[in-house]
Structures are given as structure tokens and as C-alpha cells.
Amino acid sequence: MSLTSRIEARPALQFGKNVRERLLTGLCALCLSGVAAVPAVAQPAPSGDPERAPFTIEDLFDVSSVGTVSVAPDAAHTVYTRWRRPNIIRGEQDGGAVSETRVWMRDGTNRLVLDERVGAYSFDWMSDNELTFRSGRLEDGGSTIFGIDVSAPQSEPFPLFNSDSAIDMYDTSPGASALFYSTTAPDTEEPDGAETGFLVNVTDRPVPPSHVVRVDFERPDVTESVLPIEGYISDLVASPDGRRLAVSLSPSPSSDDYMLNSLTIIFDGEAGAQIATVPTTGKIGDIAFSPDGRYLALMASPARSDSAPHAIAVFDVQAETLRFLTDGDDADEVDFFWSADDELTVLQHRGTQSGLFNITVEGNRSGETSHSGFVVHRFDGNGHGIAGVISAPHHAHELATGRDMSRRTEGNPWLSDRQLGNQDVVRYRARDGVEIEGVLVTPDGVRPETGWPLIVLVHGGPESHYFNAWATDFDRPVQFGAGRGYAVFLPNYRGSTGRGEAFAALDRADAPAAEFNDILDGVDFLAASGLIDPSRVGITGQSHGGYAAAWGATAQTGHFAAAVAAAPVTDLVSSHGTTDIPEETVVNHYGVAPEEDWELYLNQSPVFHAAQSRTPTLILHGESDSRVNVGQSLELYGYLRRVGQSPVRLVTYPEQGHRLSRSAVRYDYALRMMRWFDTFVLPGDRNAPLPSPDLEDIQNLVAGRD
Numbered sequence: 101m102s103l104t105s106r107i108e109a110r111p112a113l114q115f116g117k118n119v120r121e122r123l124l125t126g127l128c129a130l131c132l133s134g135v136a137a138v139p140a141v142a143q144p145a146p147s148g149d150p151e152r153a154p155f156t157i158e159d160l161f162d163v164s165s166v167g168t169v170s171v172a173p174d175a176a177h178t179v180y181t182r183w184r185r186p187n188i189i190r191g192e193q194d195g196g197a198v199s200e201t202r203v204w205m206r207d208g209t210n211r212l213v214l215d216e217r218v219g220a221y222s223f224d225w226m227s228d229n230e231l232t233f234r235s236g237r238l239e240d241g242g243s244t245i246f247g248i249d250v251s252a253p254q255s256e257p258f259p260l261f262n263s264d265s266a267i268d269m270y271d272t273s274p275g276a277s278a279l280f281y282s283t284t285a286p287d288t289e290e291p292d293g294a295e296t297g298f299l300v301n302v303t304d305r306p307v308p309p310s311h312v313v314r315v316d317f318e319r320p321d322v323t324e325s326v327l328p329i330e331g332y333i334s335d336l337v338a339s340p341d342g343r344r345l346a347v348s349l350s351p352s353p354s355s356d357d358y359m360l361n362s363l364t365i366i367f368d369g370e371a372g373a374q375i376a377t378v379p380t381t382g383k384i385g386d387i388a389f390s391p392d393g394r395y396l397a398l399m400a401s402p403a404r405s406d407s408a409p410h411a412i413a414v415f416d417v418q419a420e421t422l423r424f425l426t427d428g429d430d431a432d433e434v435d436f437f438w439s440a441d442d443e444l445t446v447l448q449h450r451g452t453q454s455g456l457f458n459i460t461v462e463g464n465r466s467g468e469t470s471h472s473g474f475v476v477h478r479f480d481g482n483g484h485g486i487a488g489v490i491s492a493p494h495h496a497h498e499l500a501t502g503r504d505m506s507r508r509t510e511g512n513p514w515l516s517d518r519q520l521g522n523q524d525v526v527r528y529r530a531r532d533g534v535e536i537e538g539v540l541v542t543p544d545g546v547r548p549e550t551g552w553p554l555i556v557l558v559h560g561g562p563e564s565h566y567f568n569a570w571a572t573d574f575d576r577p578v579q580f581g582a583g584r585g586y587a588v589f590l591p592n593y594r595g596s597t598g599r600g601e602a603f604a605a606l607d608r609a610d611a612p613a614a615e616f617n618d619i620l621d622g623v624d625f626l627a628a629s630g631l632i633d634p635s636r637v638g639i640t641g642q643s644h645g646g647y648a649a650a651w652g653a654t655a656q657t658g659h660f661a662a663a664v665a666a667a668p669v670t671d672l673v674s675s676h677g678t679t680d681i682p683e684e685t686v687v688n689h690y691g692v693a694p695e696e697d698w699e700l701y702l703n704q705s706p707v708f709h710a711a712q713s714r715t716p717t718l719i720l721h722g723e724s725d726s727r728v729n730v731g732q733s734l735e736l737y738g739y740l741r742r743v744g745q746s747p748v749r750l751v752t753y754p755e756q757g758h759r760l761s762r763s764a765v766r767y768d769y770a771l772r773m774m775r776w777f778d779t780f781v782l783p784g785d786r787n788a789p790l791p792s793p794d795l796e797d798i799q800n801l802v803a804g805r806d
Contacts, residue, residue, distance in 0.1 A: 152519040154583030157770045159518065160574055161187040161763070164511045165497035166489050167199060169478070170223040170231075173274070175485025177250050178204045179213065179223055179231055180499050182511055186763045189801060194764040201233070203250045204487075204499060204508050213250055214257060220246075224272045232260055232272055232279075242266040245279065261315055261322070268310055269336060273369070276342025277318040280369070282310045282333045307353045312336065312345070312372070327372030334358055335386070338369060339393035344417065345369045346378075346387050346396050355727075356683040359383055364398060366417055378415045379422050385409040391483075392441040394418060395461055399436070402427045407604045407688045408563045408597055412436055412446055414461050425463050430600040437481045445486065447479050449598045451537050452525050452568040456503065469503065475569040476505055491570035493523035493541075519544050521582025525568050528625040530594075534606065536618045537599075538591040539566050542631065543582045551633040552587035553781050554626065556619060556660075558641030558648040562595035562607060574766035575642055575666065577774060584774065585782070587632050593618035609690050611644075612704050616651050620659055635661065638781040640773060642666035643728060643758065650706035650736055653715040662780035664773045666720040667728045667758055670736040671708075672701040678729035710739035716747040716786055718776040720769055722756030747790045749776075771795050 164184040171178050183199035186192040199221075201214035214220045219237035226232055229251035235244070240262065247260035263283060270281035285308050312329040315322060331349040338345050345367045350357040364378040364387055378396065383406065385399030395416055399409040402424050410432040412425045426433050431450035439445045442461045447454065454477075455470040471490075477497065479488035490500045490507065499509040521541040530536050542552060555577055559566055571590060572578040581588045592598065593615040595607030607614040619639075627634040639652040639660045646668030653663035669675050676682050676694050686693050694701045702708055717740055721733040730752060737750040751772060753765050760766050772795065779791050 152517055155518045155520055155572075155579040156583055157574070157580045157767070157774065158189055159580070160572070160770075161185060161189060162512070162514065163496050163572075165491075166499050166509065166511070167497070168221070168223065169480050169487050169489055169499060170225070171480045171482060171485055171487050172225055172228050172231075172250075173482060173484070174228040175482065176206055177229060178485075178487040178499070178501060179250060180204065180487070180489075181220070182509075185766070188763045188767065192763075194762055196761045196763075204501070210509065211253065213248065213255075218257065222270070224270070226272050226274050226277075232270075233257075234267070234270075245270060245281070263313070268333065271336055271338045273338040273340060273342035275340045276338075276369070277316065278338070278342040278369070279315040279317070280312060280336060280338050280345055281315070282312050282336055282347075284308055284310045307332075312347065312367075314369070314372075327367065329367055329372050332357070334362055335364075337387050337389060339389040340391055341393055342369045344375065344389065344393055345372075346389065348384060348387065355680040359681065359684050360404070360687060364396070364415075366396065366415075376415075376417060376420045380413070382406050383409040386435070388436070388438060390438050390441050390461075394441070397436060397438065397444055399433065400424070403601075405605075405687060405691075406601050407595075408432065410434075410597065410601060410604075412444065412459065414444075416461075423461070423463070425459050425461075428600070430602070432597050432600065435478050437479070437486075439481070439483050445481060447476055447488070449475075449565070449567075451592065451598050452539060452566065454567070467503075471505065474500075474505070474507075475567040476500070477567075477569075491567075493568060493570065494520050496570045518579075519583065520579055521588070523568065526589075526622075526625070528622060530618050530621045534594060534618075536591065536593060536622060538589060538622055539568055539571070540590075540626070540631070541578050541582050541588040543585055543587065547631065548633070551627070551631055553585065553636035553777075553784075554587045554589055554623065554632040554638070555581050555777060555781070556589050556591070556623060556637065556639040556652075558591065558593075558619060558639065558645035559596070560641065560643035560645045561597070562593070562611070562615060562644050563597050563604070565592045565596040565598040566590040574770040575760070575773075577640070577770070577777075580770070580774070581777075584778070586777070587626070589622060589626060589632075591619050591622045607689070609692070609700065610704070611647070611689070612651055612655060616648055616656065619648060619652075620656060623659060633784070634659075636781050636784040638662040638664070638777045640664040640666070640777075641668075644669065646728070647706070650717075650719075651709075653717040653740075654706040654709040654713045657713045657715045660715045661784055661786055662716045662718075662777055664718045664720065664776055665733075665736070666769070667722065667725055668706070668719065668732060668736065669728055670706045670732045672705045673698065674735065675728065675732055676701070678731060680726045707735050707739045710736070711743040713740055713744040714746050714786060716776070716780045716788075716790075717744075717749075718772060719748070719750045720753075720772065721750075722753045722758060722760055724755055725758045727758040746786060747780075749790070749793070768795065768798060771797050 167181040167183045169180040181199040183197045198216045200216045201220045203213050204210045220233040222234040224232045231250050243263045244259050245261045246257045248257040249255040265283045268282045272279050309330045310333040312327045314325050332353045335348040348364045350362040366375045380400045382401030382404040387398040400413045401409050411427045412433045415422045435447040436444045454475045457468040458466045474490045474492040476488045487501045489497050491497045500507050523541045526540045595615045626632045639649045641649045646665040649663045649665035650668040650670050652660045719733045721730045740748040
């Protein structure tokens with residue numbers, strides 16, 4: 101039974117006024133031309149190819165990237181999204197990222213399926229060519245699952261199923277013609293006195309749990325049944341035949357419980373009775389049933405103290421036994437799919453590179469492949485085919501297929517007209533002998549006699565790492581930094597992912613002495629090689645990277661001519677009381693709580709060292725950040741302004757969280773960051789006059805629209 105016939109068997113749904121009319125008229129892509137870009141602050145271009153212009157901040161508005169990828173059951177179709185940020189300098193409306201959905205077919209056909217104004221996401225397959233999805237832009241998108249036949253060029257999306265309440269997540273079971281979704285009953289209780297102005301938020305107000313609904317399509321009428329499964333649901337997947345359902349549940353909706361205390365429980369897919377609990381003790385990630393439903397594979401942490409779910413585990417549903425297949429690797433497993441009933445294909449990240457291998461449920465490996473010249477960031481597939489998202493130093497994320505990951509798309513051909521920096525992997529020994537890896541980008545052209553000025557770009561997490569691949573974004577001044585004459589250093593300090601749990605654990609209880617000394621040793625290594633000018637070094641990062649930048653501006657102030665700290669942790673004591681992950685911080689990073697060792701937390705806080713700062717510091721923060729409270733930036737600013745010896749500025753962004761999302765805010769961030777480095781790092785003058793609090797680029801842009 102096709103999706104169309106399934107939906108025709110159900111009475112008409114209330115889809116929302118004029119939605120079908122909008123779909124029928126063909127939703128056109130947003131305009132990408134028509135208004136000239138506002139130039140950034142003029143800087144001498146590096147002496148490279150005179151025929152190509154340097155990459156600029158404004159060029160980022162023209163970069164599009166492949167996001168998610170989903171392979172059909174027979175692998176004849178691969179659906180993927182291509183996203184970009186609204187180009188506000190060309191007149192587009194400000195907002196978050198927008199994406200379109202496309203399909204690539206084995207015959208090489210590549211065409212648009214769903215326009216940017218649909219905003220499709222959360223893909224799943226009901227058959228070889230029938231795709232289901234959700235929409236963030238269509239009316240009723242929060243409570244509707246849509247369908248479309250991707251094999252037909254003129255196919256139109258239609259509502260497959262509509263719920264009376266918002267759908268949190270869903271999964272399909274093609275073999276049973278069933279769909280499972282989780283939903284949360286709306287909280288109808290209004291805060292007392294809200295209508296008279298007494299609007300308050302009470303932090304311990306109960307949060308309603310979610311429940312699971314099964315939807316069957318094969319019967320004469322589409323039927324729904326509520327399964328006796330309740331809780332705080334973070335993931336759910338159905339076995340292909342619909343007989344089993346795996347649900348990841350946490351004891352509360354808190355971020356700490358979601359990260360550390362979630363368990364995956366397997367239920368009967370028809371009645372909802374509990375079958376088994378997967379006995380994990382730490383962080384868990386993606387889960388998936390084998391094609392025959394006997395096994396459940398999952399990303400998981402072998403130990404509760406592990407910083408990330410970096411290993412592959414398989415749970416035998418019949419025997420109720422759990423086996424870790426990859427524990428102990430000096431790399432991290434990051435993604436997988438079932439290629440047979442008893443075999444997985446696994447994506448591995450090893451340092452700055454990636455690779456693939458197969459592994460059976462007994463732990464036997466085969467088909468190991470290492471990638472050269474590109475990195476695979478994520479992938480999808482089955483026994484019939486594979487597709488992935490790849491990038492390389494000089495191209496953004498694109499679609500690739502086949503085990504050799506042959507590139508299939510070219511979303512940014514204009515990049516060939518830009519003068520891009522040279523990118524290489526660097527390796528050096530830290531002061532205690534540990535080998536550290538990083539990525540260095542240098543301007544295209546002749547190195548200055550005294551070496552290039554340097555921007556150190558520190559990743560967050562620290563459960564993250566840099567690849568030898570495309571890394572430029574508004575908060576990551578890689579190619580536009582090189583375009584302005586800077587070398588850019590991206591260190592994978594100890595504590596980073598990509599090298600196994602043993603390497604990640606080397607930073608425990610002492611981030612400044614462990615992680616941040618690795619960064620300083622990298623700068624010294626580059627200076628000793630003559631590549632960079634040690635008197636002209638700036639540091640920047642966001643979140644944990646912001647912590648590193650704040651530490652560099654205070655405790656290590658002698659090394660850095662300027663710092664740009666975004667959403668930085670600056671006072672470990674007060675941060676512990678205001679973050680949404682205090683337990684994760686203790687379990688995965690410090691081993692003791694602040695009240696057990698106040699001195700440890702105090703000594704590793706940048707504010708404790710603020711009086712010695714001689715580094716001009718720019719602080720940037722979203723005001724609605726729940727991970728790192730904006731008070732962390734207020735503290736650092738207050739201390740540096742009162743006891744520091746160098747310029748300091750604080751910029752906060754209303755209605756923005758831990759990651760800045762709107763195009764205008766991200767553009768403002770990039771402009772302020774580079775102007776700060778241009779003011780203090782390029783001339784190597786820590787005492788240069790403080791730049792204006794206003795941005796001429798933004799003023800000109802706004803004036804041009806008035």
C-alpha cells in the first residue's frame with residue numbers, strides 16, 4: 101500500500117489554511133542576488149594569486165553546506181539537505197539557517213524535492229521511494245508528519261498523519277506499515293495572576309512526561325493506540341517489522357539526566373510491554389535495530405566517567421546481553437548503520453581524519469578504509485548502499501556516495517575564485533612529551549620576515565576536535581582570517597575527542613595546566629619554526645574555548661596580544677551553580693564537586709587571575725544562555741574593568757542562547773572579533789586606542805535600508 105493510498109483511506113485532515121495551495125504553486129528559493137555586499141574593514145590582502153580575491157566575512161553568506169543525508173532502503177535514492185544562512189547584506193530577512201531538500205539518484209540525477217520555505221527535517225522511509233518528514237515552516241508542522249514520493253519529479257508533499265498534540269520525535273516501521281511517535285500533553289495550567297501582570301517562572305514547576313503512540317496504516321482506517329510508555333524521552337526507534345520499540349528515557353528533563361542518566365529500554369511494539377533494559381552506565385547516543393530485529397546497536401560510553409559516547413555496543417535482545425565492540429580504540433566511533441543482520445558499518449574519527457570499517461556482532465573487523473584529502477562528518481546507509489557528508493580544506497560540506505565516498509555535489513563553485521589559505525596538519529610534543537595534533541592555516545603568499553600574526557582558535561567542549569577539513573564560520577575565523585593576513589592555529593589539545601578515551605581523560609581536574617598548556621606549547625612550536633610572530637598572537641573560542649581565551653587573557657596574559665572570549669566560563673564556582681550540567685562537569689571533568697575542593701575550582705578560574713591581565717579582551721555572550729550563564733561574562737568584565745590593566749569590552753546579544761543563531765548577530769560577532777584583532781594583534785600594540793563601540797559596517801548596512 102503506497103503512502104498516497106494510505107492517506108486516502110483516512111478521513112480528511114485539518115491541514116491548515118492555504119497550505120496545499122502554497123505547495124501547489126511551487127515554493128521558490130529565496131533570492132540570492134540584487135544588493136551589493138558591504139565590505140569589511142579594509143586590510144592589506146596577503147600576497148598570493150592576484151587573480152583571486154581573498155575570502156571575506158561577507159563570503160560566508162554565500163556558503164551553502166550539505167547537512168543531513170538519508171539513504172532509501174534500496175539505495176536508489178539519497179535525500180539530503182543543503183542549508184545556508186539568510187544573506188542579510190543582500191536584503192534577506194534575518195533569522196536562523198534555512199535549508200532545502202534534494203534527492204540524488206544512482207543515474208546521476210540531482211534535483212530539488214522540497215524548497216527552503218518547507219524547512220523539512222527528521223527524514224524516514226516508508227518504502228523505497230516514499231519519504232516521510234516534518235516541517236518547521238508549514239502550518240501544523242509541529243503536529244503533522246508529511247509524506248512525498250521522491251521518485252516522481254512533480255510529486256507534491258501531503259500530510260501523512262496529524263496528531264492532536266505536538267509530535268516530539270517519530271520513527272517508521274515499513275514492514276508493519278506502522279509509525280511510532282512521542283508527544284507531550286500540553287500544560288494548560290496558567291501561572292496564577294498572569295492576566296493581571298503577575299507573570300512568574302517557578303524553576304521546580306513539574307514538567308509533564310512524554311508518552312508513545314503507535315499509528316497503523318494498513319487497516320481500513322488509520323488507527324492510533326497509546327502505548328503504556330511514559331517518561332522523558334530522548335530517542336525512539338522501531339524494529340523494521342514493528343514488533344519491538346527501543347526508547348531512551350531519562351529520570352528527569354534536566355540536561356544532566358539526559359546526558360548521564362539515560363537508559364535505553366526495549367518494549368513490545370504492539371502492546372508496549374517492557375522486554376529488556378540495556379545495561380549502560382554512562383552517556384549514550386544513537387540507537388538502531390538490526391534488520392532482523394534481534395540486536396540493538398548503540399553509541400555508548402563504556403564507563404560513566406567517559407566524556408563522550410565514543411564506542412559501539414550491541415545488545416542481544418533475546419539473550420539480554422550487552423557487548424562493547426570497540427572499547428579501547430585510540431580513535432572515536434561516531435556513526436554506524438546495519439549493513440547485514442549481524443554486521444555494522446562504522447564511521448570512525450581518528451585525530452584530524454576519518455575512516456570506515458565493518459564489524460560483526462562478534463567483534464570481527466574487516467574493510468578498514470582511511471580517507472585522504474577529505475573528512476566524512478556523518479553518513480547513512482544499509483546493505484545496498486552508503487552516502488555521507490564530506491568536506492575538505494578548500495570546500496564546504498558536500499554529498500558523497502559509495503564506500504570510496506565519491507563526491508556528488510558542488511554547492512559552492514565560486515570558491516575557486518577565492519584566494520584560500522594553505523591548510524596542513526601539525527604535530528608537536530607538549531612539555532610532558534605527549535604528542536599533540538592541530539591544524540594550521542596560513543595566508544596564500546610569502547611569509548613575512550618576522551612571521552605571520554597568529555589567531556589561536558580553541559574549540560569548545562572539550563568533547564570536540566578539529567578536522568583537516570572545512571572549518572570556517574562566523575565564529576571561526578579560518579579562511580577570512582587568512583584572507584586578512586593571519587595564520588590561524590586550531591589545536592586539538594588533550595581532552596579533545598578523536599583519539600580515544602585515554603587521551604580525552606588526560607585533562608581531568610586540571611584544564612588550565614593540561615589543555616591550555618598544550619595550546620601554549622603549540623604557539624611556542626610555531627614561533628620556533630619561524631612561521632608566526634610571537635609578539636602578535638590573539639586567542640579566541642566559544643564556551644570551553646571561551647574559557648581558554650579568558651585564561652589566556654588573565655593567567656597567561658604574557659602570551660597574547662588580544663583575546664576574544666565568547667560565552668566563557670570565568671568563575672568555576674559560580675558557574676557550577678548556574679549551568680544546566682553541574683553533574684556532568686563533576687563526573688566527566690573534575691571528579692570532585694566545588695564544595696569538596698573550593699581551592700581547585702577557584703585557582704582554575706580566570707577571574708582569580710584578573711589583576712595580572714595585560715591583554716585587551718573582548719567578551720561576547722548570548723543573554724539567554726543556559727549552558728554558560730551570561731553572569732560569567734559579567735564577572736570577567738567587572739573584574740577586568742576594575743583591576744585589569746588593558747582595554748575590555750562586553751557585548752551581549754538579547755534572546756540568544758549558548759550558540760548564536762541569527763544571521764545579523766553572527767555577522768556582528770565576526771566583525772567585532774576581527775576588528776579587535778586588527779586593532780591590537782596586527783600592529784602588536786596592546787595599548788592601541790579602544791575601537792568604537794559601534795560598527796561602521798552595520799551602520800552603513802542599516803542606513804542603506806532606511
